[in-house]
Amino acid sequence: xxxxxxxxxxxxxxxxxxxxxxxxxxxxxxxxxxxxxxxxxxxxxxxxxxxxxxxxxxxxxxxxxxxxxxxxxxxxxxxxxxxxxxxxxxxxxxxxxxxxxxxxxxxxxxxxxxxxxxxxxxxxxxxxxxxxxxxxxxxxxxxxxxxxxxxxxxxxxxxxxxxxxxxxxxxxxxxxxxxxxxxxxxxxxxxxxxxxxxxxxxxxxxxxxxxxxxxxxxxxxxxxxxxxxxxxxxxxxxxxxxxxxxxxxxxxxxxxxxxxxxxxxxxxxxxxxxxxxxxxxxxxxxxxxxxxxxxxxxxxxxxxxxxxxxxxxxxxxxxxxxxxxxxxxxxxxxxxxxxxxxxxxxxxxxxxxxxxxxxxxxxxxxxxxxxxxxxxxx
Ligand SMILES: Cc1ncc(COP(=O)(O)O)c(C=O)c1O
Numbered sequence: 001x002x003x004x005x006x007x008x009x010x011x012x013x014x015x016x017x018x019x020x021x022x023x024x025x026x027x028x029x030x031x032x033x034x035x036x037x038x039x040x041x042x043x044x045x046x047x048x049x050x051x052x053x054x055x056x057x058x059x060x061x062x063x064x065x066x067x068x069x070x071x072x073x074x075x076x077x078x079x080x081x082x083x084x085x086x087x088x089x090x091x092x093x094x095x096x097x098x099x100x101x102x103x104x105x106x107x108x109x110x111x112x113x114x115x116x117x118x119x120x121x122x123x124x125x126x127x128x129x130x131x132x133x134x135x136x137x138x139x140x141x142x143x144x145x146x147x148x149x150x151x152x153x154x155x156x157x158x159x160x161x162x163x164x165x166x167x168x169x170x171x172x173x174x175x176x177x178x179x180x181x182x183x184x185x186x187x188x189x190x191x192x193x194x195x196x197x198x199x200x201x202x203x204x205x206x207x208x209x210x211x212x213x214x215x216x217x218x219x220x221x222x223x224x225x226x227x228x229x230x231x232x233x234x235x236x237x238x239x240x241x242x243x244x245x246x247x248x249x250x251x252x253x254x255x256x257x258x259x260x261x262x263x264x265x266x267x268x269x270x271x272x273x274x275x276x277x278x279x280x281x282x283x284x285x286x287x288x289x290x291x292x293x294x295x296x297x298x299x300x301x302x303x304x305x306x307x308x309x310x311x312x313x314x315x316x317x318x319x320x321x322x323x324x325x326x327x328x329x330x331x332x333x334x335x336x337x338x339x340x341x342x343x344x345x346x347x348x349x350x351x352x353x354x355x356x357x358x359x360x361x362x363x364x365x366x367x368x369x370x371x372x373x374x375x376x377x378x
Pocket of ligand 1 (some may be wrong): 059060085086088089131159160181182183194195196
């Protein structure tokens, strides 16, 4: 039968009329650039993230870029981040002429290991970028401690984590200096193309980012800063204003799917035999469950590449996020890292696999996925 990794058709079909009405309204208004829908979305998303200000931008990548620009990061500066994320996390740092200083991840959460950050801070360090990978918050309390100690800014890369909560109930984007979201279609809140948002509680940084997204101009045609064209389209904001109403329900279904997977994997004895490690094991063991929004459901498995090929053959969608850590990327060779420098990231890159978790996934489809995995390990 087969199960896709993501089913956008099933996701959007029930909203077809509502989304078309929003597009129609935007079309009639002709307010394509920074129309009222953008401001509305900024207020709503900021509030959703327990924050004051939202600045709608072209993508999650540009949210990171604008955030770093607003903080004045540039040549000679260092930014501490993870080797194990989507390229944009480190790419944005390098595009501004700054140097990413990599710190390995925690082997169970795949997020920055906070115990390793302090020793990497130098006089050049400007900021830390923790990534809330797969939809689970990084361990922010110790990260914020290091930042405060050394007077560093913290940019939360929450591209995969809108609405996820740290163990104290604070939401992604509300803990650091600036939080960055992506509305790429595969995200929990996705638009019909590219989109993103930078979120902050700091009114000065919010204003700076607002100015930076229009080429640094304020008033129009007077430039005190050099920015870029980083505006979120009104049509994307209009769609997102519709979709935001459903986000909690979708996240709840992703969480239910995660729990159903847990039961299914245990039923098939896959976790007990050690073939498969489930994503949240550490929190269950310690009795603390973070509010994971499961943008991705990532297993750690034996013989990953063979499993991947097997699933593909069975028509089951799976993906590797991410096969090559930053320090092994060709374009970052100049940073001087070598194989073996970040063993946890390298291990995760070798052994993890994402399986379907999208909200519309049915119990039958989940059974098909787990039975296929069980058949592989028989
Ligand atoms: C962790 C992370 N950071 C940044 C981005 C960049 O977002 P976008 O694709 O919207 O530019 C993504 C998107 O895939 C991401 O997953």
